[in-house]
Structure formats: C-alpha cells, structure tokens
Amino acid sequence: MNFRPFAFELREPLATAAGDIARREGFLVTLDGDDGSCGVGEACPLPGWTESYDECRDALSDATPAELDTLPPAARHGLALALLDGDARDDGVPLYRHLGRDERVETVPANATVGDASTEQTRERVTDAVDEGYTCVKLKAANRPLDEDIKRVAAAREVAPDIGIRLDANGSWTRDTANRAFEKLAAFDVSYVEQPLPASDLGGLTALPDTGVGVALDEGLYEHGIDAVLDSEADHLVLKPMALGGPDVALELARLARGAGIEPVVTTTIDGPIARAAAVHVAAAIPAVSACGLATGSLLATGDIPDPAPVGGGVVTVPQKEGNTPAVLLADYA
Numbered sequence: 001m002n003f004r005p006f007a008f009e010l011r012e013p014l015a016t017a018a019g020d021i022a023r024r025e026g027f028l029v030t031l032d033g034d035d036g037s038c039g040v041g042e043a044c045p046l047p048g049w050t051e052s053y054d055e056c057r058d059a060l061s062d063a064t065p066a067e068l069d070t071l072p073p074a075a076r077h078g079l080a081l082a083l084l085d086g087d088a089r090d091d092g093v094p095l096y097r098h099l100g101r102d103e104r105v106e107t108v109p110a111n112a113t114v115g116d117a118s119t120e121q122t123r124e125r126v127t128d129a130v131d132e133g134y135t136c137v138k139l140k141a142a143n144r145p146l147d148e149d150i151k152r153v154a155a156a157r158e159v160a161p162d163i164g165i166r167l168d169a170n171g172s173w174t175r176d177t178a179n180r181a182f183e184k185l186a187a188f189d190v191s192y193v194e195q196p197l198p199a200s201d202l203g204g205l206t207a208l209p210d211t212g213v214g215v216a217l218d219e220g221l222y223e224h225g226i227d228a229v230l231d232s233e234a235d236h237l238v239l240k241p242m243a244l245g246g247p248d249v250a251l252e253l254a255r256l257a258r259g260a261g262i263e264p265v266v267t268t269t270i271d272g273p274i275a276r277a278a279a280v281h282v283a284a285a286i287p288a289v290s291a292c293g294l295a296t297g298s299l300l301a302t303g304d305i306p307d308p309a310p311v312g313g314g315v316v317t318v319p320q321k322e323g324n325t326p327a328v329l330l331a332d333y334a
C-alpha cells in the first residue's frame with residue numbers, strides 16, 4: 001500500500017454552527033496487487049468528525065489490509081475504498097454494482113448545499129439552485145439568531161415554492177430554541193432539521209413539538225451509535241462515509257436505517273473527487289434513495305481534475321466505469 005498527500009482549498013469557506021471549513025487535505029491511497037489488480041482510495045480527515053491529519057497519516061504509515069478494522073475512520077475509509085475499488089475493477093463492474101445493487105442506476109438526487117449566508121444571499125443562492133434544476137436545498141442554521149434564520153428560510157420558500165427545504169443546525173440549538181424553531185419552521189414546510197440539538201441530547205428529540213418538521217441525525221450517530229439512533233425519534237439519518245470509516249460501513253448503516261423506517265441520506269465531509277465519487281456509489285447502492293448531500297464537488301477548488309460524478313438538473317451522474325472512478329483522475333490529483 002502507498003499513500004501520498006493532497007490538499008484542496010474551498011472556493012469559499014463553508015460556515016457551520018460548529019465552525020468554518022476552508023481547506024480539505026488528506027491522502028490518496030493506492031494498492032498494487034501482485035496479480036496486477038490495483039485500487040485507489042482517499043482518506044480525507046476532518047477533525048471533529050474523524051481523527052486528525054497527523055493521526056490519519058500515522059495510521060496509514062503502518063497499515064495492512066488485515067488491520068483494516070483497527071484504523072481510525074478516515075484512514076479506514078482510504079484503505080477500504082482502495083480494496084473495494086480493486087475488487088470492483090477485478091469484477092469489471094462499477095463500485096455501486098459491486099456493493100450489491102443489481103440494476104443500472106444513472107443518477108442519484110442531490111440537495112444543493114446552500115450553506116449559511118445573509119437573507120439576500122440565501123435568496124440568490126436558492127434562486128440559482130432552482131434554475132440549476134435542484135428540487136431540494138440544504139441551508140445551514142443556528143449560526144445566527146433564530147429570527148434571522150427564519151427570515152432566511154422565508155426568503156428561500158418565497159423564491160422556491162415547490163422545493164424541499166432542509167436545515168442543518170449542527171447540534172447548536174438549545175432545547176428551547178429548537179422548540180421555537182420547530183414551531184416557526186412549520187409555516188415554511190421545512191422537510192427536516194439535521195441535528196437540531198447537541199449530539200449528546202438524543203433524549204431531547206422526544207420533547208420537540210410535532211409540527212410536521214422532521215428530524216435528521218448526523219453528529220448524534222457518532223456519539224450514541226447506530227442502535228440508539230434506530231430507537232430514536234429521528235426520521236432521517238445522515239451518513240458520511242469518510243466519518244464512518246468507509247463506503248462499506250456507510251452502506252451497512254443505510255440498510256439498517258431503512259429497515260427501521262429511518263431514511264438514509266448520504267453526504268460527504270466535503271471530500272476530494274475520489275471519496276465523493278465513492279459516496280455517490282454508496283447512494284446509488286440504496287434503492288430510491290432520497291436527495292443526498294453529494295453536490296459538494298463544486299465547493300472545492302480542484303483545478304483541472306475532471307469531475308467523476310458531475311451534477312446537473314439536481315441529480316448526480318453515477319460513474320459507470322469499472323471500480324470507483326476512471327484511472328485518469330489519479331494522475332491529476334494534487
């Protein structure tokens with residue numbers, strides 16, 4: 001196994017209630033099998049969600065495939081993806097077929113990642129998203145006073161009467177603020193709020209008013225594990241393959257969630273093109289998956305790297321070549 005570093009700047013930092021994300025750096029993991037098989041993976045740690053960059057590098061330094069399950073999440077993602085990519089190439093099928101989907105899937109639906117912005121900018125960004133064909137947008141919330149967030153949502157609904165609107169509070173509302181938010185958001189037909197309460201406060205979800213606004217869990221999964229999430233009030237579960245330790249882990253959790261009546265939503269941690277492509281394969285392996293947070297490629301300044309899973313008309317094109325992504329990408333990776 002070999003690995004080498006890469007880094008991409010975000011075109012514009014993604015502001016969240018838990019801090020800004022301005023740069024993504026990680027490691028490209030390559031395997032060269034003795035029998036000529038090969039595979040490529042990406043480890044893109046995001047402290048707060050995964051191990052640190054240094055921990056990831058140290059873990060990859062002495063990792064072998066036999067120790068896969070002892071690795072921290074981003075490192076495990078890198079090696080697991082390289083192994084899966086190699087296997088799928090050996091089988092001559094795209095990764096999502098190798099992951100078990102038994103029919104061709106051309107596209108998966110995506111939400112536009114609108115982020116946190118002023119009311120005016122939110123209005124413009126949501127207008128653009130609708131023009132680009134998105135039928136679902138995700139706004140970051142809880143980075144401002146609730147009244148401002150409500151105005152932003154009202155502006156989004158005004159310019160986009162028919163689309164799905166999701167919010168992500170990244171665990172930053174108190175129970176009281178979340179209560180008031182759920183009362184007010186109902187008027188704008190918000191589909192769900194992602195992580196309205198701190199990750200630790202799973203119990204608080206039962207106390208939220210039933211106003212028709214749904215609840216998605218994201219950070220809570222890492223704090224409490226899948227069994228507690230399956231027993232919780234959540235109706236959606238956000239799955240980030242990088243933070244969960246690999247595409248295989250994310251798909252397994254998606255199947256468990258579906259089985260328990262909780263809709264899986266696959267997103268990235270603003271990963272590089274190879275890991276984002278893998279997340280698209282995970283989403284494609286889930287029948288009739290709902291809109292996923294996979295339109296994150298354009299947030300990164302990736303220069304001349306061709307996009308392996310382009311977005312258009314509100315959907316992501318699923319790569320159909322053998323394995324995860326075409327080999328041509330690798331040479332370009334920073």
Ligand SMILES: O=C(O)CCC(=O)c1ccccc1C(=O)O
Nearest residue numbers: 113138170218267268269270293
């Ligand atoms: O889901 C999306 O649209 C984009 C992904 C996203 O919001 C995100 C990106 C990096 C780290 C955390 C998160 C999050 O969902 O909280």
Ligand SMILES: [Mg+2]
Nearest residue numbers: 168194218238
């Ligand atoms: Mg989230």
